Amino acid sequence: MDWFIEYYNGSGLAVRVVKKLAEIEGIQKVEVYETESLGKMLVIDGKIQLTEFDEAFYHEMLVHVPMLSHPNPKKVGIIGGGDGGALREVLKHDVSRVVLIDIDRNVIEFCKKFLKIDRGAFDDERVEIVVSDGKEFLKQSEKFDVILVDSTDPVGVSDTLFDREFFELARSKCDVFCCQSQSPLVQKEYFKKLLENSSVFEKRTVFLASVPTYPMAIWSFILAGNFDFAEDRFEKIRGKTHHYNPDVHRAAFALPEWMKKEVEGCI
Numbered sequence: 001m002d003w004f005i006e007y008y009n010g011s012g013l014a015v016r017v018v019k020k021l022a023e024i025e026g027i028q029k030v031e032v033y034e035t036e037s038l039g040k041m042l043v044i045d046g047k048i049q050l051t052e053f054d055e056a057f058y059h060e061m062l063v064h065v066p067m068l069s070h071p072n073p074k075k076v077g078i079i080g081g082g083d084g085g086a087l088r089e090v091l092k093h094d095v096s097r098v099v100l101i102d103i104d105r106n107v108i109e110f111c112k113k114f115l116k117i118d119r120g121a122f123d124d125e126r127v128e129i130v131v132s133d134g135k136e137f138l139k140q141s142e143k144f145d146v147i148l149v150d151s152t153d154p155v156g157v158s159d160t161l162f163d164r165e166f167f168e169l170a171r172s173k174c175d176v177f178c179c180q181s182q183s184p185l186v187q188k189e190y191f192k193k194l195l196e197n198s199s200v201f202e203k204r205t206v207f208l209a210s211v212p213t214y215p216m217a218i219w220s221f222i223l224a225g226n227f228d229f230a231e232d233r234f235e236k237i238r239g240k241t242h243h244y245n246p247d248v249h250r251a252a253f254a255l256p257e258w259m260k261k262e263v264e265g266c267i
Protein backbone atom coordinates (compact mmCIF):
# COMPACT_ATOMS: atom_id res chain seq x y z
CA MET A 1 0.00 0.00 0.00
CA ASP A 2 1.16 3.50 -0.81
CA TRP A 3 0.90 6.75 1.04
CA PHE A 4 -0.65 9.86 -0.47
CA ILE A 5 1.02 12.85 1.16
CA GLU A 6 -0.20 16.43 0.93
CA TYR A 7 2.46 18.87 2.06
CA TYR A 8 1.76 22.28 3.58
CA ASN A 9 4.45 24.60 4.95
CA GLY A 10 6.90 22.08 6.40
CA SER A 11 4.21 19.68 7.58
CA GLY A 12 1.48 17.66 5.92
CA LEU A 13 -1.03 14.84 6.02
CA ALA A 14 -0.33 11.25 5.00
CA VAL A 15 -3.20 9.00 3.93
CA ARG A 16 -2.72 5.30 3.19
CA VAL A 17 -4.26 4.47 -0.16
CA VAL A 18 -5.49 1.03 -1.22
CA LYS A 19 -5.66 1.96 -4.89
CA LYS A 20 -6.19 4.77 -7.34
CA LEU A 21 -9.65 4.37 -8.85
CA ALA A 22 -9.33 6.95 -11.61
CA GLU A 23 -7.26 9.82 -12.92
CA ILE A 24 -7.81 12.35 -15.67
CA GLU A 25 -5.85 15.39 -16.69
CA GLY A 26 -7.62 18.30 -18.38
CA ILE A 27 -7.68 21.84 -17.05
CA GLN A 28 -6.97 20.25 -13.67
CA LYS A 29 -5.51 16.90 -12.60
CA VAL A 30 -8.36 14.99 -10.98
CA GLU A 31 -7.73 11.78 -9.00
CA VAL A 32 -10.02 9.51 -7.01
CA TYR A 33 -8.48 7.07 -4.49
CA GLU A 34 -9.78 4.28 -2.31
CA THR A 35 -8.09 4.85 1.06
CA GLU A 36 -7.46 2.45 3.91
CA SER A 37 -9.42 4.30 6.59
CA LEU A 38 -11.07 7.43 5.14
CA GLY A 39 -13.21 5.94 2.37
CA LYS A 40 -12.90 7.38 -1.11
CA MET A 41 -10.83 10.52 -1.54
CA LEU A 42 -10.94 13.22 -4.24
CA VAL A 43 -7.70 15.01 -5.05
CA ILE A 44 -7.42 17.95 -7.47
CA ASP A 45 -4.02 19.25 -8.54
CA GLY A 46 -2.40 17.36 -5.67
CA LYS A 47 -4.68 18.78 -2.94
CA ILE A 48 -7.22 16.74 -1.00
CA GLN A 49 -10.69 18.09 -1.78
CA LEU A 50 -12.66 15.61 0.23
CA THR A 51 -12.77 12.19 1.84
CA GLU A 52 -15.92 10.23 2.58
CA PHE A 53 -14.82 10.28 6.22
CA ASP A 54 -15.21 14.03 6.78
CA GLU A 55 -16.76 15.65 3.70
CA ALA A 56 -20.02 16.20 5.61
CA PHE A 57 -18.20 18.36 8.17
CA TYR A 58 -17.23 20.76 5.40
CA HIS A 59 -20.24 20.61 3.09
CA GLU A 60 -22.83 20.89 5.86
CA MET A 61 -21.16 23.98 7.32
CA LEU A 62 -20.65 25.62 3.92
CA VAL A 63 -24.32 25.06 3.09
CA HIS A 64 -26.50 25.09 6.21
CA VAL A 65 -24.94 28.09 7.93
CA PRO A 66 -25.87 30.44 5.03
CA MET A 67 -29.10 28.61 4.11
CA LEU A 68 -30.39 29.06 7.66
CA SER A 69 -29.22 32.68 7.63
CA HIS A 70 -31.65 33.60 4.83
CA PRO A 71 -35.39 33.91 5.62
CA ASN A 72 -36.61 31.83 2.67
CA PRO A 73 -33.96 30.65 0.18
CA LYS A 74 -35.55 29.35 -3.02
CA LYS A 75 -32.93 30.06 -5.68
CA VAL A 76 -29.38 29.01 -4.94
CA GLY A 77 -26.18 29.29 -6.98
CA ILE A 78 -23.21 27.02 -6.21
CA ILE A 79 -19.95 28.08 -7.79
CA GLY A 80 -17.53 25.17 -7.93
CA GLY A 81 -18.71 22.14 -6.00
CA GLY A 82 -18.50 19.77 -8.97
CA ASP A 83 -18.30 16.80 -6.61
CA GLY A 84 -21.98 17.32 -5.70
CA GLY A 85 -21.56 17.39 -1.90
CA ALA A 86 -22.77 20.97 -1.44
CA LEU A 87 -25.55 20.35 -3.96
CA ARG A 88 -26.75 17.34 -1.95
CA GLU A 89 -26.95 19.51 1.18
CA VAL A 90 -28.74 22.44 -0.52
CA LEU A 91 -31.44 20.06 -1.77
CA LYS A 92 -32.33 19.17 1.84
CA HIS A 93 -33.96 22.62 1.96
CA ASP A 94 -37.21 23.63 0.33
CA VAL A 95 -35.57 25.15 -2.74
CA SER A 96 -37.09 25.58 -6.20
CA ARG A 97 -33.96 26.07 -8.33
CA VAL A 98 -30.26 25.34 -7.86
CA VAL A 99 -27.65 26.23 -10.47
CA LEU A 100 -24.24 24.57 -10.07
CA ILE A 101 -21.49 26.30 -12.03
CA ASP A 102 -18.21 24.40 -12.25
CA ILE A 103 -15.42 25.15 -14.69
CA ASP A 104 -14.27 21.54 -14.97
CA ARG A 105 -16.61 19.01 -16.57
CA ASN A 106 -14.18 16.22 -15.63
CA VAL A 107 -14.76 16.84 -11.92
CA ILE A 108 -18.53 16.49 -12.33
CA GLU A 109 -18.31 13.39 -14.53
CA PHE A 110 -15.69 11.71 -12.36
CA CYS A 111 -17.46 12.37 -9.11
CA LYS A 112 -20.77 11.15 -10.51
CA LYS A 113 -19.10 7.92 -11.62
CA PHE A 114 -16.51 7.14 -8.95
CA LEU A 115 -17.44 9.07 -5.80
CA LYS A 116 -21.25 9.33 -5.81
CA ILE A 117 -21.42 11.65 -2.80
CA ASP A 118 -24.11 13.65 -4.60
CA ARG A 119 -26.48 10.73 -3.81
CA GLY A 120 -28.59 11.48 -6.86
CA ALA A 121 -28.53 15.28 -6.50
CA PHE A 122 -27.17 15.84 -10.01
CA ASP A 123 -30.34 14.22 -11.40
CA ASP A 124 -32.78 16.26 -9.32
CA GLU A 125 -35.20 18.20 -11.54
CA ARG A 126 -34.59 21.44 -9.63
CA VAL A 127 -30.91 21.37 -10.61
CA GLU A 128 -29.20 22.98 -13.60
CA ILE A 129 -25.52 22.25 -14.25
CA VAL A 130 -23.46 24.86 -16.09
CA VAL A 131 -19.85 24.22 -17.13
CA SER A 132 -18.29 27.68 -17.01
CA ASP A 133 -15.99 30.00 -15.15
CA GLY A 134 -17.98 31.22 -12.14
CA LYS A 135 -17.09 34.87 -12.57
CA GLU A 136 -18.00 34.93 -16.27
CA PHE A 137 -21.28 33.19 -15.44
CA LEU A 138 -22.22 35.77 -12.79
CA LYS A 139 -21.70 38.64 -15.24
CA GLN A 140 -24.83 37.59 -17.12
CA SER A 141 -26.72 35.52 -14.57
CA GLU A 142 -30.03 35.91 -12.77
CA LYS A 143 -30.08 36.91 -9.11
CA PHE A 144 -29.99 34.23 -6.40
CA ASP A 145 -31.19 34.21 -2.81
CA VAL A 146 -27.98 32.50 -1.75
CA ILE A 147 -24.64 32.06 -3.53
CA LEU A 148 -22.13 29.52 -2.22
CA VAL A 149 -18.53 29.25 -3.38
CA ASP A 150 -17.13 25.74 -3.04
CA SER A 151 -13.81 26.17 -4.76
CA THR A 152 -10.36 24.62 -4.83
CA ASP A 153 -7.37 26.60 -3.57
CA PRO A 154 -6.87 29.95 -5.37
CA VAL A 155 -4.14 28.73 -7.68
CA GLY A 156 -4.98 27.74 -11.23
CA VAL A 157 -8.57 27.78 -12.41
CA SER A 158 -10.11 29.04 -9.12
CA ASP A 159 -8.04 32.19 -9.11
CA THR A 160 -10.83 34.33 -10.55
CA LEU A 161 -13.13 33.48 -7.63
CA PHE A 162 -10.93 35.23 -5.12
CA ASP A 163 -10.50 38.74 -6.53
CA ARG A 164 -12.36 41.94 -5.74
CA GLU A 165 -14.23 42.00 -9.03
CA PHE A 166 -15.71 38.59 -8.21
CA PHE A 167 -16.94 39.75 -4.81
CA GLU A 168 -18.46 42.90 -6.35
CA LEU A 169 -20.35 40.75 -8.84
CA ALA A 170 -21.46 38.31 -6.14
CA ARG A 171 -22.74 41.16 -3.99
CA SER A 172 -24.96 42.35 -6.83
CA LYS A 173 -26.30 38.84 -7.49
CA CYS A 174 -27.45 37.54 -4.09
CA ASP A 175 -28.85 38.37 -0.67
CA VAL A 176 -26.66 35.96 1.30
CA PHE A 177 -23.17 34.86 0.22
CA CYS A 178 -20.83 32.27 1.66
CA CYS A 179 -17.42 31.11 0.46
CA GLN A 180 -14.83 28.72 1.79
CA SER A 181 -11.83 30.85 2.79
CA GLN A 182 -8.98 28.38 3.28
CA SER A 183 -6.85 27.52 6.30
CA PRO A 184 -6.39 30.50 8.61
CA LEU A 185 -3.31 28.74 10.01
CA VAL A 186 -1.19 27.76 7.02
CA GLN A 187 -2.79 29.74 4.19
CA LYS A 188 -2.93 33.13 5.83
CA GLU A 189 -2.21 35.04 2.66
CA TYR A 190 -5.23 33.51 0.86
CA PHE A 191 -7.43 34.00 3.91
CA LYS A 192 -6.46 37.66 4.23
CA LYS A 193 -6.95 38.31 0.53
CA LEU A 194 -10.47 36.92 0.81
CA LEU A 195 -11.19 38.97 3.90
CA GLU A 196 -10.01 42.12 2.17
CA ASN A 197 -11.86 41.51 -1.09
CA SER A 198 -15.10 40.51 0.64
CA SER A 199 -15.17 43.94 2.29
CA VAL A 200 -17.27 45.05 -0.69
CA PHE A 201 -20.15 43.55 1.34
CA GLU A 202 -21.35 45.99 3.99
CA LYS A 203 -21.86 43.15 6.47
CA ARG A 204 -19.64 40.09 6.66
CA THR A 205 -18.17 37.74 9.21
CA VAL A 206 -15.97 34.66 9.56
CA PHE A 207 -16.81 31.23 10.92
CA LEU A 208 -14.76 28.08 11.45
CA ALA A 209 -15.21 24.34 11.12
CA SER A 210 -13.04 21.34 11.89
CA VAL A 211 -12.24 19.42 8.74
CA PRO A 212 -9.63 16.81 9.73
CA THR A 213 -8.27 16.17 6.22
CA TYR A 214 -7.76 19.85 5.30
CA PRO A 215 -4.49 21.62 6.15
CA MET A 216 -4.14 21.76 9.95
CA ALA A 217 -7.78 20.61 10.34
CA ILE A 218 -9.26 24.07 10.87
CA TRP A 219 -11.13 25.59 7.96
CA SER A 220 -12.57 29.08 7.54
CA PHE A 221 -15.60 30.46 5.75
CA ILE A 222 -16.83 34.00 5.06
CA LEU A 223 -20.54 34.73 5.41
CA ALA A 224 -21.68 38.03 3.87
CA GLY A 225 -24.73 40.02 2.83
CA ASN A 226 -28.04 40.29 4.59
CA PHE A 227 -27.68 37.29 6.92
CA ASP A 228 -29.50 36.56 10.15
CA PHE A 229 -29.69 33.11 11.79
CA ALA A 230 -33.27 31.78 11.59
CA GLU A 231 -32.80 28.90 14.03
CA ASP A 232 -36.44 27.77 13.96
CA ARG A 233 -35.98 26.72 10.31
CA PHE A 234 -33.61 23.95 11.49
CA GLU A 235 -36.76 21.89 12.22
CA LYS A 236 -37.15 21.32 8.46
CA ILE A 237 -33.76 19.60 8.20
CA ARG A 238 -33.58 18.05 11.67
CA GLY A 239 -32.48 14.42 11.38
CA LYS A 240 -31.00 14.97 7.91
CA THR A 241 -27.56 16.20 8.98
CA HIS A 242 -24.50 14.35 10.24
CA HIS A 243 -22.49 17.29 11.58
CA TYR A 244 -24.55 20.49 11.54
CA ASN A 245 -26.96 21.58 14.26
CA PRO A 246 -27.84 25.00 15.74
CA ASP A 247 -25.31 24.64 18.60
CA VAL A 248 -22.53 23.94 16.10
CA HIS A 249 -23.78 26.88 14.01
CA ARG A 250 -23.52 29.34 16.90
CA ALA A 251 -20.21 27.93 18.14
CA ALA A 252 -18.65 28.28 14.67
CA PHE A 253 -18.64 32.07 15.05
CA ALA A 254 -16.61 31.99 18.28
CA LEU A 255 -13.09 32.92 17.19
CA PRO A 256 -10.01 32.14 19.30
CA GLU A 257 -7.77 35.03 20.35
CA TRP A 258 -5.06 34.34 17.74
CA MET A 259 -7.68 34.47 15.04
CA LYS A 260 -9.33 37.62 16.32
CA LYS A 261 -5.95 39.24 15.92
CA GLU A 262 -5.76 37.99 12.33
CA VAL A 263 -9.09 39.50 11.40
CA GLU A 264 -8.69 42.65 13.51
CA GLY A 265 -9.16 45.70 11.38
CA CYS A 266 -10.63 43.64 8.55
CA ILE A 267 -14.07 42.85 10.04
Ligand code: SPD
Pocket residue numbers: 047048049050081082083085086150151152153180214215
Ligand atom coordinates in the same frame (compact mmCIF):
# COMPACT_ATOMS: atom_id res chain seq x y z
N1 SPD B 1 -7.10 22.41 0.11
C1 SPD B 1 -8.45 22.02 0.28
C2 SPD B 1 -9.40 22.98 -0.33
C3 SPD B 1 -10.75 22.46 -0.15
C4 SPD B 1 -11.81 23.41 -0.45
N2 SPD B 1 -12.74 22.92 -1.39
C5 SPD B 1 -13.22 21.64 -1.23
C6 SPD B 1 -14.21 21.27 -2.27
C7 SPD B 1 -15.05 20.16 -1.81
N3 SPD B 1 -16.35 20.22 -2.35
